[in-house]
Amino acid sequence: MCGNEGHSHSPTGMSRGATGVRVMSMNRMQTIAQHVVGSAEVRRSAAGFIGYGDTKRGDRVLLAVPRITDGEVIETVIGAMHDRGAKVDLMVLDDEPDRDFRPLDEIEMMMRREPYWVNLRRGDRAPWIEELAAARNYDLLIHGSAGPVPKSAGRYEAFPWTTKEHFLGEANLFPRELHRIINEHTWSRITENIGGRLSLTDPEGTDLTMSIQEKPFHDGRHDYGLNPKWGHLMAHPPTPVEPDDDTTGVIAGTMSHYGRAFPRIEIEVQRSKVVRISGGGQYGQGWRDLDEESANIQYPCFPAPGLFWLWELAIGTNPKIRRPSNIDRLSSDGFEWERRRGGVIHCGFGTRWRSAEEDWAGDQGLLYGHLHVHLLFPTLTVETADGRVIPVIEHGRLSAYDDPEVRDVAARYGDPDELLHDDWVPAIPGISTTGSLTEYQADPGRFIYPVASR
Numbered sequence: 006m007c008g009n010e011g012h013s014h015s016p017t018g019m020s021r022g023a024t025g026v027r028v029m030s031m032n033r034m035q036t037i038a039q040h041v042v043g044s045a046e047v048r049r050s051a052a053g054f055i056g057y058g059d060t061k062r063g064d065r066v067l068l069a070v071p072r073i074t075d076g077e078v079i080e081t082v083i084g085a086m087h088d089r090g091a092k093v094d095l096m097v098l099d100d101e102p103d104r105d106f107r108p109l110d111e112i113e114m115m116m117r118r119e120p121y122w123v124n125l126r127r128g129d130r131a132p133w134i135e136e137l138a139a140a141r142n143y144d145l146l147i148h149g150s151a152g153p154v155p156k157s158a159g160r161y162e163a164f165p166w167t168t169k170e171h172f173l174g175e176a177n178l179f180p181r182e183l184h185r186i187i188n189e190h191t192w193s194r195i196t197e198n199i200g201g202r203l204s205l206t207d208p209e210g211t212d213l214t215m216s217i218q219e220k221p222f223h224d225g226r227h228d229y230g231l232n233p234k235w236g237h238l239m240a241h242p243p244t245p246v247e248p249d250d251d252t253t254g255v256i257a258g259t260m261s262h263y264g265r266a267f268p269r270i271e272i273e274v275q276r277s278k279v280v281r282i283s284g285g286g287q288y289g290q291g292w293r294d295l296d297e298e299s300a301n302i303q304y305p306c307f308p309a310p311g312l313f314w315l316w317e318l319a320i321g322t323n324p325k326i327r328r329p330s331n332i333d334r335l336s337s338d339g340f341e342w343e344r345r346r347g348g349v350i351h352c353g354f355g356t357r358w359r360s361a362e363e364d365w366a367g368d369q370g371l372l373y374g375h376l377h378v379h380l381l382f383p384t385l386t387v388e389t390a391d392g393r394v395i396p397v398i399e400h401g402r403l404s405a406y407d408d409p410e411v412r413d414v415a416a417r418y419g420d421p422d423e424l425l426h427d428d429w430v431p432a433i434p435g436i437s438t439t440g441s442l443t444e445y446q447a448d449p450g451r452f453i454y455p456v457a458s459r
């Protein structure tokens with residue numbers, strides 16, 4: 006039996022326990038829901054760092070999710086909340102029906118020319134939901150699938166799962182203590198070497214260097230500092246971009262967060278500013294159009310005009326993240342999900358999500374937002390002031406997995422080799438499988454998507 010009789014019928018009409026397979030699935034769903042509901046609250050949106058653990062009997066919880074979210078996932082989480090004696094009000098925000106990803110989705114989902122709340126970006130949090138939670142004194146708001154949780158007085162946690170496959174993933178059960186020490190050991194390689202140099206390469210063509218700047222660690226900018234931002238470790242500081250930022254080189258890849266995979270794009274960066282965008286198919290052309298549109302705008306967060314400055318170089322930290330099997334569909338959350346895997350880096354160019362500069366631009370009807378390129382096999386090293394070279398990521402694998410202290414913590418939970426192993430490694434011809442990287446980069450969708458949606 007599923008052992009949760011009080012919640013045996015979901016709003017979607019699903020009847021539980023009808024078959025042996027379903028019972029097994031529900032048991033695991035409930036195990037994960039109970040794990041999440043019992044885990045510590047740290048206001049992060051990465052799988053493995055989600056917890057609603059301060060919930061106690063009598064609490065009132067507001068859960069707000071987009072309509073595309075699987076009803077069984079919602080119902081199972083609510084069931085686990087009920088088991089703790091909490092009441093959950095559910096709000097479902099409108100969303101377009103599931104469909105195949107299209108080439109310009111990243112641009113349409115990430116970029117705006119009006120206040121962000123007029124037309125919310127995918128995964129964003131609605132201010133009217135936040136206002137409702139505060140005005141009606143909810144004990145906990147669960148809302149938003151990615152990005153930093155906004156500052157607020159009350160408890161506020163994320164809900165990053167759209168499908169059962171997301172929710173059933175081992176990544177959600179990865180031991181928090183182990184996940185934290187992986188983050189700490191990765192992050193300290195950077196914070197203990199302020200003034201040193203970072204070097205980033207990737208076999209798809211990235212080659213970039215930058216100094217590790219001191220000031221951004223201390224000036225109070227949102228979502229950054231000497232403590233690790235769990236699950237999203239930023240090798241380059243978030244905006245504002247400093248006038249002496251020396252980040253220079255090339256970023257190249259074939260994926261963003263939400264769009265279809267695209268022919269290889271190459272972004273040349275000088276002192277953090279994008280100076281050339283080559284290739285990228287329709288995504289690249291759309292990006293070049295936006296670059297032209299914004300070329301003469303002086304945003305308050307950048308040292309010179311133009312929107313596209315590199316600020317996000319974010320490292321995922323969870324070794325158990327896998328690419329969803331329905332990656333061609335909107336409901337998979339696209340490549341946004343997999344960028345949380347340990348050692349994967351996503352690069353972001355533009356304004357910082359829900360920042361003062363986005364308010365400034367939105368109020369004037371000016372273009373804002375940021376666009377991504379993902380690096381799946383990056384190598385990131387620190388060169389210290391005294392000339393030592395310290396690996397942070399080697400060919401897509403976090404170097405911290407080999408630290409004795411990390412392995413000691415892993416041994417408390419099982420076999421360190423098994424726990425500190427990236428369960429999913431993407432198959433890229435010429436990099437991780439046989440074949441031609443050039444052919445792959447010309448049309449990556451041919452290698453990634455099911456035949457029906459190529």
Ligand SMILES: [Fe+2]
Binds near residue numbers: 317377
């Ligand atoms: Fe981003």
